[in-house]
Amino acid sequence: MCELAVSYARHVEKVGRKRSEEARAAVLRAMRELVTEQGYSHVTIEKIAARARVGKPTIYRWWQSKNAILAECVLSGEVLPTPVEPTSPTGQADDAAEWLHAVLAYIDANAPLLRGIVAAAFEDAAVAEQLSIHLAYPIEAVLQQWASISGPRSPATELSARALAQLFMGAIVYRLSRTPSDVAAGDDPMEELFDMLVSRLRIAAS
Amino acid sequence: MCELAVSYARHVEKVGRKRSEEARAAVLRAMRELVTEQGYSHVTIEKIAARARVGKPTIYRWWQSKNAILAECVLSGEVLPTPVEPTSPTGQADDAAEWLHAVLAYIDANAPLLRGIVAAAFEDAAVAEQLSIHLAYPIEAVLQQWASISGPRSPATELSARALAQLFMGAIVYRLSRTPSDVAAGDDPMEELFDMLVSRLRIAAS
Amino acid sequence: MCELAVSYARHVEKVGRKRSEEARAAVLRAMRELVTEQGYSHVTIEKIAARARVGKPTIYRWWQSKNAILAECVLSGEVLPTPVEPTSPTGQADDAAEWLHAVLAYIDANAPLLRGIVAAAFEDAAVAEQLSIHLAYPIEAVLQQWASISGPRSPATELSARALAQLFMGAIVYRLSRTPSDVAAGDDPMEELFDMLVSRLRIAAS
Amino acid sequence: MCELAVSYARHVEKVGRKRSEEARAAVLRAMRELVTEQGYSHVTIEKIAARARVGKPTIYRWWQSKNAILAECVLSGEVLPTPVEPTSPTGQADDAAEWLHAVLAYIDANAPLLRGIVAAAFEDAAVAEQLSIHLAYPIEAVLQQWASISGPRSPATELSARALAQLFMGAIVYRLSRTPSDVAAGDDPMEELFDMLVSRLRIAAS
C-alpha cells in the first residue's frame, strides 16, 4: 500500500525552512545603495551584511561573490528599469531621439551605480553578460524595430542594429569611465554622437 | 657659525642616496606582468614587492596607490607603445583601415593588461586621464590628420574627429569588457564597425 | 465533536507526541563515540546531530549545553559502568588491590572518553558533580566497607576513607591529563602509589 | 676568495624589524587577566587581541593556538612564581607544613587562572608538559630535599618523592575541578591530606 505513496513522494518538495525573500531583497537593496553612495570598490560583504541586517553566512549561502550580488541586482531589473522600454516606435526619428535621450538621462542620474556595474563587468564575465542582456540587447531590439519601420536607406549609411547598439554601449561605458566634471566641461561629444546616430544614420534591417 | 654654512647652501641639492631607477623599473615591470597573468583585481602591493624584489616602503614612498603604479605604466609608454603612431597619412581610406586594424590587433594581443587598465580607470580618475592622453588623443589626432587631407564631405555624414575618436574608444573599451570567446563567436560587429567608420563616414575637420 | 473529548481529558496528560527515547539514546551514543574518537573539544552539537540523525532543536529542547549531554552520559551509567562495583569485600588486601587494578584498567581502556569528561568538569560544575557521584563516591564507599572490616590500625597511618578516595580521584585525574606515552615511559608512579595505598596504609572507619 | 666571507656570514643576524617585546608581554598579560575574569573557555583570540591592543596576525605569527599562549604564560613564570620555592629545608616537619600551606594558599588565591591552565592541559599535551615542569617537578625537588635530610624511615610508609609529588599534583588538580562553595562546605579533606602527607608519611630518598 506504500507503493502508491512512494510514487507520489517523487516531489518531496524540499523539507526545511524556506529561503527568506526578505533577506534576499535586503541584500540587493543594500548593494544598490552602497555602490551608489561609496563606489563599488569600497563596498564590502560585511557592510552589505550590516546594512541589510543579515548574517554573512546567509550571503555566502546564496551568492558566490560580491560580483554575483551585483549581477543579480541587474538581473532582477532593480537597476535598469523601465527607461529602456521604448515608448512607441513610429519610425519617426524624433521618437528615437526622445527615447535615447531618456536612456541617457537615466544613465546620468544613476552614474555611480552604473559605473560600479561596468567596473564589475571588467572583472567578472557573469556581470558583463547581465549587462549585455539587460542593456545592450534592449537597445538593439529598439533599433531593430525602428529599422523595420523606417524602410531602406542609402548604402553609405547602413549599419546593422547590432553594431549600432554596441556603438551606443561603448559610448555609454566610456562616458561612465570619466568624471562628471570632465565630461560636462562643454567638451562632451555625446550629444553630437547621439544626434548623428539618431537623425542621420539609418539602421539596416539585418 | 652656521650662518655662513647656510648661505653657502644655496642649492641644497638634496643630499643622500638617489632614487633607484632599477627599483622603479622592476616595480612597473612586475605590475605589467602580474596584471597580464592574474588580472588587475588579483594584483596586490605585496605581490608586486615580492616579484620586483623590492621593499613595500619603497613602493609607498613613490606611489600613492596601486592605481598610481598602473597609471605610471601607461604614462611611461610601457603599455601603449608605437602602434598608436600613424604610419603615413595620405588620406587614403585604406591607410586608415590598415592603421586602425593595427591598433585593434595590438589591443587584442594585450587584452588582459588593457582590461586591467580600463578597470582601474573606472575607479581612479588619474588612470582614466592617462588613458585619454595615451589612447584617445592619439586616435583623435590621427583622425584629425586624415580629415584635413580628405577634404569636405556631405553634411549628413560629418562627425567631428573628437566624437569619432570617442566612438572608437567606447568600442574598444566595451569590447574589452567581454570575454574573447564571447566576442569571437562569429558575432563581433567590431569589424563592421571599423569598416563603416573608416570607409563610409567622413570626418569633419573640427 | 471535540468538546466531549476535551471534557474527558481531566488529566490532560500532556497532549501531543511523546519524547522519542530513540532520539535521546542516539544523542548520548553519538556524544560518547565522538568524544572517544575526536576529543571533547572537537565535538560540536552539529556533529552530534548529524551522527544521531537528529535535528538540532531536538537537542536544544532537552539539553542546555554540550556539557549537559556529557553529564547525562555519565549519569545514565553509560560511561562508568560495573567495574566500579566492588567484587566481594572480605577485608583481604588482595581483594582491594584486585578491585583497584580493575578500576585502573577500565580507566586506561577508556582514557579518551574520561579525559573528555574531566575536561568538561573543569568548565561545568554539573559535570564535576556527576563525576563525584559516579566515581568518587563509589570509591569512597568501597574504602569505607574495607575500613569497617579490616579493623583498627595504628594512628600514624590513619586516613579517612573520604580523604583517601579523593587521593585516588586526584591520581586518576592527573594521570588522565598526561599522554599515554608520557605516562607509559616506565616512569609512572601510579603502580607504586596503588600498592602503597592498598597494602600499607590503613583506612580509618570514619 | 669568497670562502672566508661566506664563513663570516654565518651570523646573518636576521634582517628586518625586531619582534616587539611589548606586544608579547601585552598578550600574555591579557590572557592571564581574561582567564581569571571569564574562565578559559570564554577567552577568545579576538578578546586577547582587543585587550592587548594588538593585531590578530601578530598573535598568530608567534603562537600556534590559544593553548600555546597559556603554555607560555606558565613557562615564563608569570603564573606559578616564587611560592613554589622552598624557604629553608631543615628537615623539620613544620617547615614542610608551612611551605605546603603556602603553595596551597597560592593556588586558592589564583584558582580561576589555574583552573584554566589545568583545563587547557587536558586538551593540549604542551600545556600539560609545562604544568609538569613548573609545578610537579619543583614539588618533587622540595620533597627530595627533605627526604635527604630527614633520614631513614620505616619501610611501611616509604613512598618515593616522585610518587608523593604526583599525589600532591592530583590533589591540587582535583581540588581545582570543584567549585569553591563545594570545597569550602566544611567537607574538604585537603587539610587532612596535607597534614597526613607532611607529618606522618616519610619520603624515601629515591
Add this chain to the structure above:
DNA sequence: ATCTAAGCGAGACGGTACGTCAAGTCTTGTT
C-alpha cells in the same frame, strides 16, 4: 676621508575584511 641624510630590502606592527565554522533560534511540513 669622514660625516650624515636619504634610499634601500626585510619584515613586524595595528588593522580591516575575507570566507568558513559552529552556536543557538526560528520556520516549515511530517509523524
Add this chain to the structure above:
DNA sequence: AACAAGACTTGACGTACCGTCTCGCTTAGAT
C-alpha cells in the same frame, strides 16, 4: 506537540593585504 531538515543571526575563527613603522645596510653629496 515533538520530530528532521534546514535557513536564520551572531560571533569567532585563521588568513591575506593594507599602509606604517623599525631595523641594519648602502650610497653619495657636503663637510
